[in-house]
Amino acid sequence: MSTSQQTAAANTPAEGMPALAEAEASFRALYPAFASTSQLDEMRASDYARLDAAGHIYLDYTGGGLYAESQVRAHMDLLRDNVFGNPHSTNPTSLAMTRLIEQARDAVLAFFSATPDEYAVIFTLNASGALKLVGESYPFGPDDQYLLTFDNHNSVNGIREFARARGAHVTYAPVIPPDMRIDGERLAASLDLARPGGNNLFAFPAQSNFSGVQHPLEWIERAQAKGWDVLLDAAAFVPTNPLDLSRWHPDFVSLSFYKIFGYPTGVGCLLARKPALAKLHRPWFAGGTITVASVQGDRYYLHEGGEAFEDGTLNYLTLPAVEIGLRHIASIGLDTIHTRVACLTGWLLDALTALRHSTGAPVVRIYGPENTAMRGGTITMNFYDPDGHFIDHRLIEERANEVNISLRTGCFCNPGGGELALGISAEELSTCFVRYTERVTLDDFRRCIDAKSTGAVRVSVGLASTFADVYAFATFARGFVDKRANEM
Ligand SMILES: Cc1ncc(COP(=O)(O)O)c(C=O)c1O
Numbered sequence: 001m002s003t004s005q006q007t008a009a010a011n012t013p014a015e016g017m018p019a020l021a022e023a024e025a026s027f028r029a030l031y032p033a034f035a036s037t038s039q040l041d042e043m044r045a046s047d048y049a050r051l052d053a054a055g056h057i058y059l060d061y062t063g064g065g066l067y068a069e070s071q072v073r074a075h076m077d078l079l080r081d082n083v084f085g086n087p088h089s090t091n092p093t094s095l096a097m098t099r100l101i102e103q104a105r106d107a108v109l110a111f112f113s114a115t116p117d118e119y120a121v122i123f124t125l126n127a128s129g130a131l132k133l134v135g136e137s138y139p140f141g142p143d144d145q146y147l148l149t150f151d152n153h154n155s156v157n158g159i160r161e162f163a164r165a166r167g168a169h170v171t172y173a174p175v176i177p178p179d180m181r182i183d184g185e186r187l188a189a190s191l192d193l194a195r196p197g198g199n200n201l202f203a204f205p206a207q208s209n210f211s212g213v214q215h216p217l218e219w220i221e222r223a224q225a226k227g228w229d230v231l232l233d234a235a236a237f238v239p240t241n242p243l244d245l246s247r248w249h250p251d252f253v254s255l256s257f258y259k260i261f262g263y264p265t266g267v268g269c270l271l272a273r274k275p276a277l278a279k280l281h282r283p284w285f286a287g288g289t290i291t292v293a294s295v296q297g298d299r300y301y302l303h304e305g306g307e308a309f310e311d312g313t314l315n316y317l318t319l320p321a322v323e324i325g326l327r328h329i330a331s332i333g334l335d336t337i338h339t340r341v342a343c344l345t346g347w348l349l350d351a352l353t354a355l356r357h358s359t360g361a362p363v364v365r366i367y368g369p370e371n372t373a374m375r376g377g378t379i380t381m382n383f384y385d386p387d388g389h390f391i392d393h394r395l396i397e398e399r400a401n402e403v404n405i406s407l408r409t410g411c412f413c414n415p416g417g418g419e420l421a422l423g424i425s426a427e428e429l430s431t432c433f434v435r436y437t438e439r440v441t442l443d444d445f446r447r448c449i450d451a452k453s454t455g456a457v458r459v460s461v462g463l464a465s466t467f468a469d470v471y472a473f474a475t476f477a478r479g480f481v482d483k484r485a486n487e488m
Pocket residue numbers: 062063126127128129153155205207208209233234235236256268
């Protein structure tokens with residue numbers, strides 16, 4: 001199919017569905033706040049015109065945000081009109097670069113309402129890079145604690161390996177399906193595990209990249225009051241929600257900029273509260289992180305604060321693009337983006353949960369809240385046939401690809417969320433881990449848990465999403481009504 005045929009197919013109403021214009025009119029009546037976001041419809045037609053020109057229905061904003069053409073132009077203009085050198089020098093081209101890097105740092109602090117007295121901005125490769133810095137440098141010792149919720153990204157889960165290697169205990173706090181919210185009682189009890197006077201680290205996502213759930217930020221203060229340092233993984237939250245660090249004071253915040261404004265990739269940051277940063281011990285030193293290092297003296301002195309955490313030469317030419325991206329988001333306003341995403345998510349949740357086979361059985365089961373309270377624009381689901389058999393998520397992806405819908409399938413690097421949502425028990429997993437003692441392919445592991453779906457389908461909306469995008473997905477989903485899994 002050509003791309004125009006694909007787009008036409010995605011926007012042709014499935015049986016029983018009103019046409020796009022009619023559906024949009026009733027959506028707008030139901031969600032009047034959407035009208036206040038009309039500047040984003042205009043931007044979609046200009047700054048994001050490539051989506052419609054190529055017939056794309058992009059529904060993977062949790063995977064990666066999209067950049068506006070004007071961001072790229074502004075960055076290219078800057079590079080074309082200036083000469084920038086490696087910022088580790090004091091020559092004119094180097095100083096020009098240093099100025100822009102410091103400007104980018106200030107822009108990050110301002111974007112999150114953080115003060116330079118309280119927080120340091122450490123540029124990293126991505127959110128995972130920020131998380132690894134915390135994991136490898138946090139002073140875990142015997143009987144210290146690493147506590148984390150079940151629905152973390154693997155880059156937060158991975159910190160447990162640093163913790164265990166140094167004798168700390170690792171505890172997972174469950175979230176409860178189907179809404180996938182924190183089990184408050186269990187978490188409160190786990191917070192009592194903090195070792196008095198010890199090093200206790202608690203990590204949770206401000207928004208789950210599996211279920212879209214937003215966990216209450218009040219847990220930050222509650223945990224700190226009980227002796228925990230708090231690592232807030234904000235990667236999935238900050239693209240569509242304001243994070244006000246003058247109101248909330250997590251010790252560490254991890255994020256990737258491409259998730260907020262699409263370009264540049266390869267830059268994230270760790271925002272670290274200065275007293276918490278002072279607790280971290282880097283396991284090595286590198287160019288750029290030291291004031292003095294000696295070969296014969298066999299000693300080194302790390303820089304104060306954030307500089308000790310930026311190894312080697314920063315990806316310096318891209319950093320001005322961070323400031324450009326932040327300015328772009330600020331010019332739209334995060335509240336506007338949030339409102340738009342909430343309206344589109346609400347409509348899509350209603351459309352999906354209302355879908356029924358002629359037997360009355362649901363077509364789609366959602367893992368996460370079915371309304372917009374304390375949730376973001378990430379909707380994760382599986383498709384079921386009239387007999388209640390799941391339809392493999394890989395088949396859903398194949399069909400979506402045919403109509404140029406970009407979505408995500410699998411467990412999205414969030415195995416704990418997936419295991420709880422899909423009802424895969426610790427015993428089942430242990431059996432498979434015993435069977436495969438060495439490396440295993442994902443397909444072989446899947447076959448080991450063959451009676452259940454081992455993954456799901458995720459769609460997510462963002463700043464350039466339109467009603468037509470979510471309508472296309474609802475139309476696509478309706479195409480599975482009365483379809484049997486074994487016939488597909
Ligand atoms: C909640 C969350 N944390 C961390 C990450 C890791 O981000 P990156 O791959 O950019 O390091 C992701 C990526 O999807 C995420 O959604």
